[in-house]
C-alpha cells in the first residue's frame with residue numbers, strides 16, 4: 001500500500017526515548033524544555049510553549065489573548081475544523097471568511113467586510129504548508145486593532161517573504177500530529193515574542209498555576225503555588241518531547257526530501273489542463289505538508305472516482321480538507337447555507353491530496369500520477 005503519509009523515524013528516536021524512560025522522568029520536564037529550546041532557536045522567537053496538540057495550542061493562545069463570550073474571531077472557511085473549534089472553547093463566535101483559490105488560504109480582500117465592533121482576532125491559517133498573505137492580514141489587523149494568531153499546524157519551516165511563519169502575528173500554533181512534517185504522535189507548540197502572553201499560556205496549559213505571582217513560600221516543600229485562573233492540563237510529556245527532539249534535528253532534511261517529491265509531481269502533472277497545481281510565487285516558502293491538487297471543474301463525483309480508483313490500487317488519498325462552513329454545527333449555530341462560501345466549497349469538492357512522504361520512491365509517485373492522468 002502507498003499511504004497518504006508516513007512518519008520517518010530511525011535509531012535517534014529510540015535512543016533518546018530510552019534515555020527518557022531510563023531517567024524515570026516522563027512528564028513535562030528537561031526534555032520538554034530542550035524541545036522548546038530547539039524550536040525557539042529554529043524560529044528565532046523569544047518564547048515557545050509546548051502543548052499536547054495544536055488544538056490545545058490554539059486553545060491556550062485564545063485564552064491568553066483574553067478572548068471570551070461576546071467576542072468574534074475571523075477564521076477561514078476552508079481549514080481543519082479546529083481552527084474554528086478553539087473559538088468555541090472560549091465562548092466566542094466565529095466569523096467565517098472565504099478563501100482564495102490560488103493559495104486555498106483566507107482571502108485578504110474579504111476580511112474587512114467581516115469585521116464588526118466585536119471582532120478581536122484573526123486566525124490566519126497556513127494551509128497545507130502554504131503561507132497566508134501575511135502583509136495584507138497584518139495591515140488589516142493593525143488598522144482595526146486585532147490580534148493575529150497564526151495556525152501553523154501544517155507549516156513548520158514555511159516562510160513568508162523570508163520570515164518563518166508563526167513569528168509574524170502575536171502567537172503561532174504548530175502541530176506534531178503524524179500527518180505533519182515532523183511528529184511526536186500528538187503534540188503542539190506556541191511561539192510568541194510577548195512575555196505576558198507566554199506566562200499566560202504556560203499558566204493555562206498547567207492547571208492555572210501562575211509562574212509570575214510566586215508566593216513568599218516558593219521553593220519550600222509545602223508550597224503549592226498560586227492558582228488565580230482556571231486552567232487545563234494540556235501539557236506535552238517528556239516521552240513525546242524526546243521523539244520531538246530527534247525529529248527536530250531531521251526537520252530540514254525531511255522538508256527537502258518532501259520538496260523532491262513535490263518537484264516530481266509538478267514536473268509530471270504540469271500541462272494537464274484539467275487540474276490546478278499548487279504553484280506559487282517566489283515569496284511563498286511553501287513546505288507542502290500536503291500535496292493538494294484541484295480539479296478545475298470542481299466536480300466532486302470525478303474527484304471521488306479518482307479516489308476510489310486509487311483505493312482499488314491500494315493508494316491512500318484524502319480530500320484537501322473541509323469547508324467548515326458546511327459542518328452541521330456551524331450551519332446550525334451561524335445559520336449558514338450552501339453557496340455562502342463558494343470558494344471554500346469549491347476547494348472541498350475539487351481537492352485531492354496525493355500521497356507524499358520522505359523517501360517516497362519515484363515508482364510510487366509514478367503509480368499515483370498515472371491514475372490521476374488516466375482519469
Ligand SMILES: *Cc1c(COP(=O)(O)O)cnc(C)c1O
Pocket residue numbers: 053054055056079080082083125127151153154174175176177187188
Ligand atoms: C492538523 C491541523 C490542526 C490540528 O492539529 P492537532 O495537533 O491535530 O490538534 C489545526 N489546524 C490545521 C490547519 C491543521 O491542519
